[in-house]
Each structure stands twice: as structure tokens, then as C-alpha cells.
Amino acid sequence: MLPAISLGLWHNFGAIDDYEKCRRIIQTAFDNGITHFDLANNYGPPPGAAEETFGKIFQQDLKRYRDEIIVSSKAGFGMWPGPYGDWGSKKYLVSSLDQSLKRMGMDYVDIFYHHRPDPETPLEETMGALDLIVRQGKALYVGISNYSAAETERAIEVLNSLGTPLLIHQAKYSMLVRWVENGLLDVAEKNGIGCIAFSSLAQGILTSKYLSGIPGDSRAASGRGNGALESNALTEQILSKIHQLNEIAQQRGQSMAQMALAWILKDQRMTSLIIGASKPEQVVDSIQCLKNCDFSNDELKSIERILK
Numbered sequence: 001m002l003p004a005i006s007l008g009l010w011h012n013f014g015a016i017d018d019y020e021k022c023r024r025i026i027q028t029a030f031d032n033g034i035t036h037f038d039l040a041n042n043y044g045p046p047p048g049a050a051e052e053t054f055g056k057i058f059q060q061d062l063k064r065y066r067d068e069i070i071v072s073s074k075a076g077f078g079m080w081p082g083p084y085g086d087w088g089s090k091k092y093l094v095s096s097l098d099q100s101l102k103r104m105g106m107d108y109v110d111i112f113y114h115h116r117p118d119p120e121t122p123l124e125e126t127m128g129a130l131d132l133i134v135r136q137g138k139a140l141y142v143g144i145s146n147y148s149a150a151e152t153e154r155a156i157e158v159l160n161s162l163g164t165p166l167l168i169h170q171a172k173y174s175m176l177v178r179w180v181e182n183g184l185l186d187v188a189e190k191n192g193i194g195c196i197a198f199s200s201l202a203q204g205i206l207t208s209k210y211l212s213g214i215p216g217d218s219r220a221a222s223g224r225g226n227g228a229l230e231s232n233a234l235t236e237q238i239l240s241k242i243h244q245l246n247e248i249a250q251q252r253g254q255s256m257a258q259m260a261l262a263w264i265l266k267d268q269r270m271t272s273l274i275i276g277a278s279k280p281e282q283v284v285d286s287i288q289c290l291k292n293c294d295f296s297n298d299e300l301k302s303i304e305r306i307l308k
Contacts, residue, residue, distance in 0.1 A: 002070060002168075004265055005287055006036035008198060008274035009050045010043050021279070023057050028280035030062065030069070032287050038170075038198075038274050039104075040074035040115060041096045047079055048103055055104035073100045074145060074170075076115025088118030088126035097138055112139035113170060116146040123151075124158055131162040145170040149183030156191050168194035168271065174202045175245070175260055175307055176238070185269045194271035197264050201275075203233070206260035210234055211242060244306045248299060252292060261289035263303065 007029040013022060026037070043050035051073065062069060075096035078086045085092060097112055112133055114126055130142040142164060144155055152169055159166045169188060171180045173195075180195065188195045201207055242256065249259035264273050275286045295303075 002036050002194065002196065002272040003034060004272055004290055005034055005261075006038055006196065006272050006274045007034050007283065008038045008276045009054050010040075010276050011045070011050070013043065013050050013053065013276070013278075019053065019056070022053050023061065024280045025277050025283060026054070026057050027061060028283045029277075030065075032284060034283070034287070035068055036070040036072070036272065038072045038196075039100075040077070040113075041079050041100050042075075042077045048099070051100055051103040055106070059105050070110040071104070071106065072111035072113065072143070073097070073104075073109050074113035074115040075100070076113075076118070076145070088114055088116075088121045088129075090125055090129040090132070093126070093129040094133065097133055101138065108137055109139050111141045111143050111167060113143040113145045117148075117151050123154055127155055127158040128162065131159065131164040134164045141167040143168040143170060146172070149187045152184060152187050153191075156187075156193065166191075166193050168196055170196050170198060170274075172199045173197035173264060173270075173273075174200045175206055175263055175303070176202045176241075185267070189269050195269055196271050197273040200264045200273050201257055201260055205234065205238065205242065206245070207257040208246065208255060210239070211246060211256075241306050245303065248302055248306075252299070254289065254292060255285065257286065258289040258292075261286060262293040263295070265289070265293045266295055 007026070009026075013025070029037075037054065039051050039054060041048060041051065058071075075093050076086075076088060079092075079096055084095065093114065097109070101107065101109070112130065114130060118126055130139075133139045134142060142159070144152065144166065147155060147169065152166075156166050169184065171184060173180045174197070177199070180197075185195060204210065245259070246256045249256045252259060254262065261273060261275070264270055275283065277283045277286070
């Protein structure tokens with residue numbers, strides 16, 4: 001259902017001041033075969049800004065292609081003050097999606113996710129809200145994000161009992177963050193649900209950007225937040241791994257980023273991955289990973305040795 005590469009319109013997208021630049025990023029993605037655009041209610045700043053910007057571009061450029069594109073959004077993090085502006089209650093999820101649709105100027109989203117588990121709200125209520133949203137025609141499919149393997153199995157069970165099967169799980173997954181390999185991918189495969197990765201470049205660590213240290217003009221150096229990499233995340237150990245991985249990437253004829261993305265897609269259990277971009281050129285560069293997603297046994301062994 002989803003293309004191998006999806007475009008995430010995250011916090012950095014909402015923070016791009018130049019509307020025309022945002023527009024060129026989306027146009028470049030669409031012109032290069034990306035038809036899935038992933039958002040959430042809280043992406044900004046301020047929260048909702050990414051959806052508003054995308055909505056304007058959608059109305060201007062993509063509306064006539066609505067039947068060819070997939071738009072997803074989420075709710076589960078803090079969006080407005082009070083007890084019904086966060087987490088996973090039915091009131092929050094339904095109200096939040098109504099607001100998201102208004103911001104984007106759409107009648108429905110293709111996929112609506114619950115963004116994170118809610119320890120206080122019964123899972124039956126949260127999944128019941130997703131079921132209701134589909135029956136109301138506000139979403140075609142539902143997903144979850146940031147759920148553990150056990151929580152995912154329970155969500156699958158509840159949604160199946162309601163008649164609205166879980167379509168997909170969106171999980172943080174990269175060479176440096178591999179928790180999904182400890183059960184979640186097995187749950188997805190066993191139950192026939194998709195898995196889509198986010199943050200597969202580890203906030204830019206798995207690119208050539210930091211091979212020579214932290215650039216003075218980077219978000220990591222400025223500490224501007226909104227998903228910016230913390231400078232203390234770039235330890236000597238991590239930098240050493242990046243340099244070794246980069247050598248393998250060069251031998252494969254790929255950039256470090258392209259290899260990191262290809263490494264995610266080598267697993268047939270991965271449906272897609274989401275890339276972020278602050279300029280059109282980054283979209284084009286990331287897509288090139290699809291030219292070589294095959295790894296030899298020797299390459300895989302070398303990568304595992306580096307990552308340990």
C-alpha cells in the first residue's frame with residue numbers, strides 16, 4: 001500500500017519559514033514517486049503548523065491527485081491544555097482529528113495513528129475511538145506508534161474484535177536504535193500488519209554531516225529543540241562507528257545516509273520508512289537508497305560488528 005519511501009512533515013517542516021521552500025520539498029517528493037505524506041497534530045512549532053502548511057500546499061498543488069496520495073496524521077501527545085488535549089481518550093482523539101482535517105482542508109485521512117500508549121485510559125477506549133473514526137469516514141485505516149510488542153498484540157486483538165483491523169505500526173528504527181527487532185517485527189509479521197520506520201537517520205547522525213564533528217550552523221550546535229540532535233549524543237564511540245560505517249557505504253557506492261536507509265528496507269517485514277527533509281536535494285538523495293537495498297553476508301557481518 002505504501003511506497004518504500006514516505007515523506008515525514010515533522011517539526012523541522014513546520015519550522016521552515018519559507019513557504020515556497022516547503023512547497024518545493026513536497027513537489028520534489030511527489031515528482032520522484034513519493035505519494036505518502038506523514039504528519040501529526042503536534043508537529044510545528046507551534047503545534048498544528050505542519051498540518052496548516054501542508055494543507056495550503058495540498059490545496060494548491062495536490063488536491064487533484066487526492067486519489068493517488070496517502071495522507072496520515074496522529075494524535076497522542078500534548079496538543080492543548082486540559083484533560084482532553086493529550087494521551088488517548090476518545091474525546092481527545094476524535095476532537096484532534098476533526099481539528100487536523102480542518103487545518104489540512106480534507107474530508108478524511110488515509111491513516112490515523114494513536115501516537116503513543118496511554119497508561120491511564122483503557123486500551124479498549126482508545127482502540128474504540130480509532131474504530132469510531134473509521135466508521136465515521138474520517139479515516140480509511142488506523143495505526144499505532146511507539147507501542148511495545150506486547151501492547152501491539154493487545155491492540156491488534158481489540159481492533160480485530162471491533163472489526164477495524166490494525167493496518168500498521170510506526171516505530172523508531174535505525175542502525176543505532178533497534179528495539180523493534182526484539183519482538184515487534186515478529187508480531188507484525190505474525191499478524192500481517194505493516195511496519196514503517198521513522199528517525200532512520202538517527203536525527204542526522206547516520207549521515208556525512210557529523211563525520212568531522214558538529215557544524216557550527218547545525219541545530220545540534222544551536223540546541224534549538226524541536227527534534228534537534230543533542231550535542232552530547234555524538235560521543236567518541238558513536239563517531240567511531242559512523243566513520244567505520246561510512247567506509248562500507250563508500251565501498252557500496254552509497255552515501256552514509258543512503259546505506260542507513262537501505263539497511264532498514266533490507267528487512268522484508270518493513271513496509272516503508274519515513275524521511276525528513278529541510279531542502280529538496282535531501283529528498284532526491286534519500287530516494288537513491290532504493291538503487292541498492294541488497295547487502296552481502298560479509299557486509300552485514302561487518303555492520304553488525306561495528307554496531308555492537
